[in-house]
Amino acid sequence: MGKELVVKKNTLPIPALSDTDGLDSYIRFANSIPMLTEAEEKELAERLRYQQDIDAAQALIMAHLRFVIKVARGFSGYGLPITDLIQEGNIGLMKAVRRFDPEVGVRLVSFAVHWIKAEMHEYILKNWRIVKIATTKSQRKLFFNLRSSKKRFGWLNEEEIQDVAKELGVQPETVVEMEKRMNAYDMAFDAPIEEGDDAKAYHPSLYLEDQSRNPEALVEDDDFEQKTQIKLQEAIDELDERSRDIILSRWFSDEKATLHDLAAKYQISAERVRQLEESAMGRLKSSVAHL
Template identity: 55%
Template sequence: MSAYAVTPYMKSYQQLLAVPTFGDLDAYARAVNSVPMLTPEQEYDLSMAYRADPNNLYAAHTLVISHLRVVVAQARKYAGYGLPQGDLIQEGSIGLMKAVKRFDPTRGVRLVSFAMHWIKAEMHEYIVKNWRMVKIATTKAQRKLFFNLRSMKEGEHMSQDEIHKMAKVLSVKPEEVVEMDKRLSGRDIAVDGGMDDGDEPQHMVPLAYLADETQEPTQILARQQEDKRQTEGLQNALALLDERSRTIVQSRWLANDDDKALTLHDLAAQFGISAERVRQIESAAMKKMKSFLSEAYAQ
């Protein structure tokens, strides 16, 4: 690597280390914004130096520090979720470091473009895990809806046309758009509601109707045992099948939320047979599994 970057960047690097990490966010933002961005040539040389020697911490630090301003700017876009900016910046910085580690300058893409995916991914993960609405986004489509609904809304209230248009663009159901909008628009209220003017407990408050009888310990244990029984039964039923039949059933009916279920034609191409033959194998396998499970549950 050429020696061009040592003098100007070492000074900025030392200045940045002297700033308290997140004690004063304004000071931190000023510090990272004072570090000049790299030219394409500088970025290329530093990236190639780091790829050639992963122990070249100077190259890695320079690439990260010169792009921290991007992390700060992105964190500010998520201020509306009520989470600490310092935590968002920290998570985004982790994403930036992951991007630097994986960046290939020979592909002709600038680091800032490549890193944005990793920065957003870490921030999104943090927001979803820590936002006050539990399990607000459990699938990829719902996560996309969660992070795009506010920016896509044209006003405070959405019309039916706007709801259906948004649902189509984000590949979710219209009712999911409505539900997510309610959750994002909801305000926190006291669970017990405090006391009314007569110093008596208020009855029409969340505490009065949020009790969940299904969380009684014996019912929880019963559900856990039943879930275990069903899981073991399914595993035993799948074990009865030959490898091809098992793969077809799992690919068609047991795909995870993050995995797309395969079609008959997809599996036909995979096994080199016709789609009709895949359907026949699937039908026979399902019949065999149902018979086994019926006998197992009858015991």
């Protein structure tokens, strides 16, 4: 049994993708690798699947690097570095090679396209916006299909919204909401203020209030809590001795007593204990509610 194929980033001896020159070198390198014939591909895939031949896996991956570049160019309109898209696509290619079955009768490129695009989709959704615009499977499908539609239409009018909703099988309101998210832009929360008398700044830190740390609200909350505790204690003290013991044993003790425990203690039924507890709780709630 040979070594197991493990998918990792940056494991292939290929040129770096860190800059433009690196990208050009990478593309030339990928295009210089001969494409495999169907027979060659099947032989390599069989060696990988049945003999765990890592060299065969590498040969399959290297021969399809050019296809990853082609797919990555199709996603270039999202404003993300194509080098990053290629790297993510290569991860998808490696996953596809690991799962490819030569006995199915399809070429690797047809099988791998799903895995390559899936990795690129995930990368785009994670990085296209600081605030994630699509989290569910249906939202992701709508995101990519709607972006494709907007390339044809631009801003959608009411008729186009209805057409897109019908085509994608979603509600028109869902299309409108996704379009709003897609056309929103990211803004720094506390961007530096430009110097000059006429300079204006509109970043969120200047107009968004943090109500959670409002001193007035904190004092009011603390005062209300103290009054509630005092009122609750007074209400408990006003209960008869048995009802008070039931409430304290059932709600305020570290080791809470059961209905049967209290029934045995007072030699009454568990149902009677429950009735006393319910009556006492009603009086406590009524006392606290009048604050």
